[in-house]
Amino acid sequence: MIKITFPDGSVREFAKGTTGFQIAESISPRLAQEVLAVGINGETWDLNRPICEDATIKLYKWDDEEGKHAYWHTSAHLMAEALQELYPGMKFGIGPAIENGFYYDVDPGDGVQIKENDLPAIEAKMMELVLRKEAVVRQDVSKAEALKMFEAKGDEYKTELISDLEDGTITLYSQGNFTDLCRGPHLPDTSHIKAIKLLSVAGAYWRGDESRKMLTRIYGITFPKKKMLDDYLVLLEEAKKRDHRRIGKELELFMFSETVGKGLPMWLPRGTSLRLRLEDFLKKIQRRFDYEQVITPHIGNKQLYVTSGHYAKYGKDSFQPIHTPEEGEEYLLKPMNCPHHCEIYKYKPRSYKDLPLRFAEFGTVYRYEQSGELHGLTRVRSFTQDDAHIFCRPDQLKEEFLKVMDIIFIIFKALDFENFEAQISLRDPENKEKYIGSDENWEKAERAIVEACEEKGLKARVELGEAAFYGPKLDFMVKDALGRRWQLGTIQVDYNLPERFELEYTGDDNQKHRPVMIHRAPFGSMERFVAVLIEHTAGKFPLWLTPDQVVILPISEKFNDYAYQIAKELFGKDIRVTVDDRNEKIGRKIRDNELKRIPYMLIVGEKEAENGEVSVRRQGEGDKGSMKVAEFSDLITDEVQKMMEQY
RNA sequence: GCUGUUGUAGCUCAGGGGUAGAGCACUUCCUUGGUAAGGAAGAGGUCGCGGGUUCAAAUCCCAUCAACAGCUCCA
Numbered sequence: 001m002i003k004i005t006f007p008d009g010s011v012r013e014f015a016k017g018t019t020g021f022q023i024a025e026s027i028s029p030r031l032a033q034e035v036l037a038v039g040i041n042g043e044t045w046d047l048n049r050p051i052c053e054d055a056t057i058k059l060y061k062w063d064d065e066e067g068k069h070a071y072w073h074t075s076a077h078l079m080a081e082a083l084q085e086l087y088p089g090m091k092f093g094i095g096p097a098i099e100n101g102f103y104y105d106v107d108p109g110d111g112v113q114i115k116e117n118d119l120p121a122i123e124a125k126m127m128e129l130v131l132r133k134e135a136v137v138r139q140d141v142s143k144a145e146a147l148k149m150f151e152a153k154g155d156e157y158k159t160e161l162i163s164d165l166e167d168g169t170i171t172l173y174s175q176g177n178f179t180d181l182c183r184g185p186h187l188p189d190t191s192h193i194k195a196i197k198l199l200s201v202a203g204a205y206w207r208g209d210e211s212r213k214m215l216t217r218i219y220g221i222t223f224p225k226k227k228m229l230d231d232y233l234v235l236l237e238e239a240k241k242r243d244h245r246r247i248g249k250e251l252e253l254f255m256f257s258e259t260v261g262k263g264l265p266m267w268l269p270r271g272t273s274l275r276l277r278l279e280d281f282l283k284k285i286q287r288r289f290d291y292e293q294v295i296t297p298h299i300g301n302k303q304l305y306v307t308s309g310h311y312a313k314y315g316k317d318s319f320q321p322i323h324t325p326e327e328g329e330e331y332l333l334k335p336m337n338c339p340h341h342c343e344i345y346k347y348k349p350r351s352y353k354d355l356p357l358r359f360a361e362f363g364t365v366y367r368y369e370q371s372g373e374l375h376g377l378t379r380v381r382s383f384t385q386d387d388a389h390i391f392c393r394p395d396q397l398k399e400e401f402l403k404v405m406d407i408i409f410i411i412f413k414a415l416d417f418e419n420f421e422a423q424i425s426l427r428d429p430e431n432k433e434k435y436i437g438s439d440e441n442w443e444k445a446e447r448a449i450v451e452a453c454e455e456k457g458l459k460a461r462v463e464l465g466e467a468a469f470y471g472p473k474l475d476f477m478v479k480d481a482l483g484r485r486w487q488l489g490t491i492q493v494d495y496n497l498p499e500r501f502e503l504e505y506t507g508d509d510n511q512k513h514r515p516v517m518i519h520r521a522p523f524g525s526m527e528r529f530v531a532v533l534i535e536h537t538a539g540k541f542p543l544w545l546t547p548d549q550v551v552i553l554p555i556s557e558k559f560n561d562y563a564y565q566i567a568k569e570l571f572g573k574d575i576r577v578t579v580d581d582r583n584e585k586i587g588r589k590i591r592d593n594e595l596k597r598i599p600y601m602l603i604v605g606e607k608e609a610e611n612g613e614v615s616v617r618r619q620g621e622g623d624k625g626s627m628k629v630a631e632f633s634d635l636i637t638d639e640v641q642k643m644m645e646q647y
Numbered sequence: 648g649c650u651g652u653u654g655u656a657g658c659u660c661a662g663g664g665g666u667a668g669a670g671c672a673c674u675u676c677c678u679u680g681g682u683a684a685g686g687a688a689g690a691g692g693u694c695g696c697g698g699g700u701u702c703a704a705a706u707c708c709c710a711u712c713a714a715c716a717g718c719u720c721c722a
Contacts, residue, residue, distance in 0.1 A: 202717030203650030210719045214650050258713055310722060336722060370648050370720060556679040591683035605681060623682055
């Protein structure tokens with residue numbers, strides 16, 4: 001007998017070799033139906049794998065990540081089985097479960113292409129296989145056996161994977177005629193899969209290596225119920241509607257022009273209005289934290305970037321130097337603001353009493369991003385960083401770091417970004433030569449970041465090898481409407497640039513010392529931040545931020561004069577207001593302005609004109625009744641003021 | 648940068664070897680209407696750009712540019 005400990009702490013005895021499925025069955029038939037995988041001492045196992053020792057157990061259902069994972073992993077195998085039947089000779093790369101569904105990388109062979117319109121046929125084949133209720137069988141084999149098997153099949157991808165594995169750890173999973181190298185775990189059979197949708201097909205390099213063959217990646221998702229799939233597809237449609245590229249067009253916030261160049265966004269009046277207000281907000285916060293604004297040119301001598309080290313690292317992949325009429329002069333569009341700010345630091349001798357110095361600039365930078373990377377406003381070739389560089393003494397580093405975190409938290413709170421993730425990026429200890437700077441400084445900087453996060457109680461994921469080449473960093477990311485993660489705010493410690501620019505201050509010992517630098521940008525870039533803000537709010541911006549706060553809708557042209565009179569009054573109180581004086585019926589004007597997401601609509605007709613009133617309508621909520629004009633302007637002013645007072 | 652898909656009116660899209668279509672937006676007129684689309688008429692495109700095949704190309708082919716999806720990259 002073996003002892004099985006359940007999550008609630010209870011312990012029961014089972015016969016040796018009992019499976020997870022049998023344990024679930026012993027609890028309830030319903031559970032046995034729903035359980036997908038089982039956690040054994042923290043490892044996820046197949047349901048039908050015999051348990052031969054005492055263990056703590058957890059039964060995973062659809063609602064558990066582990067359950068979904070097994071479900072989608074088996075779905076990936078099912079798709080592979082279907083592909084094998086439809087395309088004889090197809091070779092298989094890897095096919096994992098992912099956050100939403102699964103994919104399989106395959107090589108259909110020379111001359112064979114799988115296209116989007118082939119997907120329904122593959123789905124149909126998968127459904128056909130599901131009906132066969134094939135059991136998924138796990139099998140341990142030796143490395144030699146596995147190699148022999150896949151070599152016989154001619155599958156060079158699998159043999160490559162096997163070659164990298166340790167002998168004795170190799171497991172295979174089979175269902176029907178399909179056998180795959182796989183760690184598992186899997187569902188006991190494929191009949192659990194009820195609803196299938198293959199979503200897209202795209203190229204993906206074998207093992208993520210640019211220099212190797214590009215395989216065909218097929219993405220799909222499956223569900224235990226048809227309804228769940230339908231709901232998911234609706235969700236995807238909804239997400240598309242929040243896409244900032246679409247809303248940016250609808251609300252006339254920004255544009256691109258092929259003539260100007262790809263990846264070079266232009267801010268339309270309404271977008272600019274929104275962005276400037278965000279900038280003003282951050283400037284206000286920064287004033288409180290003793291930042292000083294500076295302004296630097298958009299270009300800099302190439303030598304500046306040779307000194308900073310950016311030229312050596314990114315020079316080849318950048319916009320190429322601008323040559324002046326004068327011989328031998330080369331300038332770069334600035335890809336970073338920091339070198340300029342270092343020069344500002346060097347403007348005059350600095351004393352330890354002057355530090356920290358905090359130079360802030362909304363600095364527009366230019367980077368030659370790969371063309372395939374460009375994406376709306378989130379990945380562009382010219383963008384404005386809400387940049388600042390803090391020059392401080394080493395003993396001030398942690399405190400300064402904490403203050404920057406405060407600013408970022410203020411910004412995120414003010415804009416209702418509660419669901420951000422934080423990531424500490426450290427250097428890869430195996431590859432120290434990729435980074436510049438001394439071991440000692442790296443260790444100091446990394447420690448400062450980790451400690452700062454601990455002090456703030458911030459749960460941050462630690463990623464090795466993700467640091468910038470000059471220092472470790474703390475990044476804040478949020479997901480866009482389609483679940484893609486984007487980095488917004490960033491804080492980076494830098495011992496390197498002060499070294500390269502030979503920055504100094506005089507200490508209380510009258511000796512020269514080297515300051516530490518912090519790069520930070522709470523928004524990250526204005527472009528990316530606004531993009532994410534658009535998706536976050538679906539274009540319904542908070543009142544204090546939105547380009548148009550109020551629109552006045554006269555019932556008929558007879559009341560246009562009254563409408564303009566009120567508009568003037570509100571405008572005088574700093575309220576952003578327009579008049580919809582089109583020759584349209586009121587229902588039409590309401591509809592159009594609802595779609596423009598203007599927070600307040602004021603409907604004015606005979607009644608209102610007589611009494612000096614406005615009839616108030618809130619976007620998305622409807623009629624709020626009528627009130628005096630002054631009463632309304634107070635309402636707006638108060639609402640904005642209340643928000644601003646918090647910060 | 649790589650692989651694939653797409654490119655037709657301001658926007659969303661249909662069509663497809665015989666010199667272009669819808670809805671919305673726009674203009675004008677009618678209507679002066681009370682809380683999510685009033686009516687009529689009109690204007691607007693050398694079908695991304697450049698080659699080729701053909702009697703004939705927006706349609707087929709090649710090249711190029713851009714957008715989209717994914718991969719790789721991201722100071």
